[in-house]
Amino acid sequence: MRNQSRITFYLLLTPLVLWLGLLIIIPHIDMLLISLRERISFGVYETSLSQYEKALTEPLYLRTFWRTAVMSVLATVITLLIAFPVAYYIAKMAKGRLQQVLFLLCLIPFYVSELVRTFGWMILLRETGLISSLLQWVGLADQPVELLYTDATMMVGLVYTSMLFMVVPLVTTLESLDDSVIEAGYDLGGSGFSVLREIIIPHAMPGIVSGCIVVFMLSLGNYLTPTMLGGKDSLWFTEMIYNQFIVRSNWELGAAFGFMLLVLSSVIVWGMLRLTGRTLKETMG
């Protein structure tokens, strides 16, 4: 019996180890190794830090790296600010049927490919698009206006794409807050603002943290939205990775970029968890 359960244990362990080992851990180690080498001549490589040196000294690369980081943080903050009142409305203000319907409506865009969502924004915002025509019709513009290819457009797209991942955890945590606690806050003389600050937000913290982590990750790793909606100046770090790998076939530099992105996202996720004293297991599992 004991022996049998041991065999079962190893049978169950094998797929997990194969999956994590062959598809996650070893590939990432290999990527690290590739990023640490320099091509001397055809087929001859030398270990060096030159790829990272190149990445950290070339102004374009460095600028894109920081820009991507800052814009992703900004997108996360905007998403949180927009989503919080809506999540609160769904969780606390709406009741019964309406609550269910609103929650489902929030889920629908998630089931639609990101490509379709981005395409929708292109139809709306381009020079011959709906908004431009609307502006001319109202009289606010006397010629077609190009609204695509700016940072603001890209931000609209990024926020739209990740909205769900903020709303859903927020609704879940806010729903678990008992109405009577909020009432007690008011009974004790709290104003709307102090109840929000001292009761609602602390209670929603787990949802806020996991929402922010997911949204940040999605923005940082996004390729479609910056490529399709962003302008020539809003180069995204993922676009540089793609360019090095697929367009220039410079895998060494591309791998170094990939590793930088990985480190950046790990540091920020770790920092957010640290700041709020939570573990990855609680937040994601």
Add this chain to the structure above:
Amino acid sequence: MIPTIPQSRSFRLVYGGYVALFFLYLALPLTVVAVFAFNDSQFPSLPWEGFTWNWFFGEERPQIGVFHERGILRSVGTSAFVALCVAVLSVSVGTTNAFLFNRYEFRGKGFLYVLMLLPLVIPGIVLGISILVFSSTLANGLWDLAQMDVQALRPGLLLVILGQFSFITTIATLVISARLQKFDRTLEEAALNLGADRLTAVRTITLPFLAPAMIGAVVVAFLMSFENFNTTLMLVGSDAPLTIAMFDRLKEGSTPLLNAVSLLLMLGSSLLALLVILFQRRG
């Protein structure tokens, strides 16, 4: 700020208005994509040239509909094939993972659990390039060793499937674990007392209990795979799945054909999602 606390009328109006605006923002891009699928023009933009079904059923140029466009149909087939493989693989591994983490205590369990969650916090593009790099290292190694050229290790469908499987498995594991935790182990023990062996007990008692979660995970995995873009982009070979094929066309300039494909995608995925919700409510 709950219904039992009285609020001024203007506050309620402003709040309600804000929420309404939010839903308008959610619905707007999807609505325009859907509406312009019926525009009788070469461009999915104003002016509105009249209603047509041609972008779905049209047979001749310049308005070839979705159902007569070979390239798109082929890429839908590719996507469905990839998604099916990914769904089956990730739910199988997800189920064994769930049993492992639920039933066994062993050294390094906490560490393995965190490792298992990791694919969720790795950007999709990085997952893609790491697998691309590793498989080409393998392929080059095999070539140097035995002069074997293994095409399967070059960018193509196998790599796309593995790449998507690498992170969708985490989601499948989480979905199935959540249900397994709710399982009453005494039911399984009862089966053992009644003379069933372990495998029979799991097969006849535990797996049927897990079925709703497993079916839910299959659908979620299928949808995620069908819509994946980032990881696929780095691993794709000559057979492009639908998202990649659409992306290539979108770069060249768009016709309402893309709207028609998008509308069908939306209908398909909402239908699947609805099925899951109904199924789970019953289960």
